[in-house]
Each structure stands twice: as structure tokens, then as C-alpha cells.
Amino acid sequence: DGGITQSPKYLFRxxxxxxxxxxxxxxxxxxMYWYRQDPGQGLRLIYYSQIVNDFQKGDIAEGYSxxxxxxxSFPLTVTSAQKNPTAFYLCASSALPGQGTEAFxxxxxxxxxx
Amino acid sequence: xxxxxxxxxxxxxEGAIVQINCTYQTSGFNGLFWYQQxxxxxxxxxxxxxxxxxxxxxxxxxxxxxxxxxxxxxxxELQMKDSASYLCAxxxxxxxxxxxxxxxxxxxxx
Numbered sequence: 001d002g003g004i005t006q007s008p009k010y011l012f013r014x015x016x017x018x019x020x021x022x023x024x025x026x027x028x029x030x031x032m033y034w035y036r037q038d039p040g041q042g043l044r045l046i047y048y049s050q051i052v053n054d055f056q057k058g059d060i061a062e063g064y065s066x067x068x069x070x071x072x073s074f075p076l077t078v079t080s081a082q083k084n085p086t087a088f089y090l091c092a093s094s095a096l097p098g099q100g101t102e103a104f105x106x107x108x109x110x111x112x113x114x
Numbered sequence: 115x116x117x118x119x120x121x122x123x124x125x126x127x128e129g130a131i132v133q134i135n136c137t138y139q140t141s142g143f144n145g146l147f148w149y150q151q152x153x154x155x156x157x158x159x160x161x162x163x164x165x166x167x168x169x170x171x172x173x174x175x176x177x178x179x180x181x182x183x184x185x186x187x188x189x190x191e192l193q194m195k196d197s198a199s200y201l202c203a204x205x206x207x208x209x210x211x212x213x214x215x216x217x218x219x220x221x222x223x224x
Contacts, residue, residue, distance in 0.1 A: 031210060105157050
């Protein structure tokens with residue numbers, strides 16, 4: 001089955017540690033995105049990538065880093081510089097405009113920093 | 115940039131019809147999306163509008179007026195399982211990214 005997979009579903013880390021969230025898709029989508037969701041805040045864009053080996057900052061990129069070495073994979077690292085990392089993280093992918101429409105989301109990773 | 119507004123909460127009764135509004139101000143426009151999100155789960159795609167008018171898909175319909183920067187999602191024959199957050203999102207023409215509103219929490223009661 002085609003889809004987008006995030007792992008793990010729940011993640012706990014100690015303050016000051018870096019942590020990497022996995023996102024893999026087998027939909028052959030060119031574009032991939034990372035969003036953060038906090039209660040009452042909606043989804044906010046962290047980073048996005050439209051092609052392998054290229055990515056752009058979203059609205060709240062500070063304290064995060066990404067890589068796009070393969071079309072299928074777009075991991076997100078939450079660094080110790082992120083002041084408030086506890087949140088629900090959502091990865092999404094889509095075909096580029098003109099080739100498709102909606103973005104498909106993974107199941108999310110709930111990160112708790114203690 | 116984009117600014118998207120939608121009501122925070124709405125309540126409705128099982129079997130009724132509810133309309134969730136979304137207004138947006140945008141520097142570029144390449145489509146408006148509606149997603150449904152149950153608590154703790156991923157958003158799932160409901161509808162897409164890029165031209166003015168009404169798109170119907172089963173119990174759900176979505177309307178767009180580009181000149182007014184306005185959309186609504188219409189849910190008919192409400193069921194308890196429709197209790198969820200409904201997210202309005204606009205795609206920017208230049209970047210292909212989606213900007214989301216804060217979502218409307220819909221509570222359906224018996």
C-alpha cells in the first residue's frame with residue numbers, strides 16, 4: 001500500500017538532547033513537508049523540500065534541521081536550540097502543483113521533552 | 115504571506131447541517147483545501163477548490179469565492195463520527211506550500 005510513514009509515534013527525550021524524527025513515503029511525491037502542531041495553534045510549517053538535496057525554511061525553522069538525500073525520505077532533527085520542542089509533529093508529501101492536488105499526512109510523532 | 119481565519123468551535127446536532135466558514139488574505143493563490151482531523155491523528159483530505167463554485171462529495175461540499183477570499187465547508191446529515199477539527203488551508207502559488215488556519219472544532223451531539 002502506498003503511503004507516508006512516520007516513526008516513532010511517541011518519543012520522549014531529555015532536555016538538551018537532539019532527536020531525529022523519521023518520515024518515509026512511497027507515493028513517488030517530489031514535495032515533502034514538516035509541520036508542528038500545538039493546541040490552539042493549527043499547523044505551522046517548519047521546513048519543506050521540493051526536490052532531492054534541496055530544502056527551504058518554513059515559518060518556524062529555528063532550532064530544527066532537515067536533509068533530503070533520497071526522494072522517499074525527509075528526516076527532521078529537533079536540536080537542543082529549539083526552546084519549546086514538546087509538540088505533535090506531522091510530515092506530509094504531495095505531487096508538485098500541476099501534477100496533483102492534496103498533501104498526504106503521516107500519522108504524526110508526539111515528542112515530549114522532559 | 116497568508117492569513118486564514120475560521121471559527122474556533124461550533125456545535126451541531128446529529129442529522130443536522132452545519133457550515134464552517136473560512137476567510138483568507140493571500141499574496142498568491144493556488145487552491146484551497148479542507149482537511150478533517152480527529153484528536154491525536156493525522157489530517158485527512160476532504161476537498162479541494164481552485165475555481166469559484168461548489169464542489170460536492172457525498173455528505174460534504176465545499177464552496178469557493180476567490181474575489182471575496184471566502185470558502186465554506188458544508189456537512190450534511192451529521193453523524194457523531196463527524197466530531198473533529200476541520201482545517202482550512204491555502205496553497206501559495208509561488209511555493210506550493212500549504213498554510214493552515216487554526217482549525218474549527220466541531221462537536222456533534224445526539
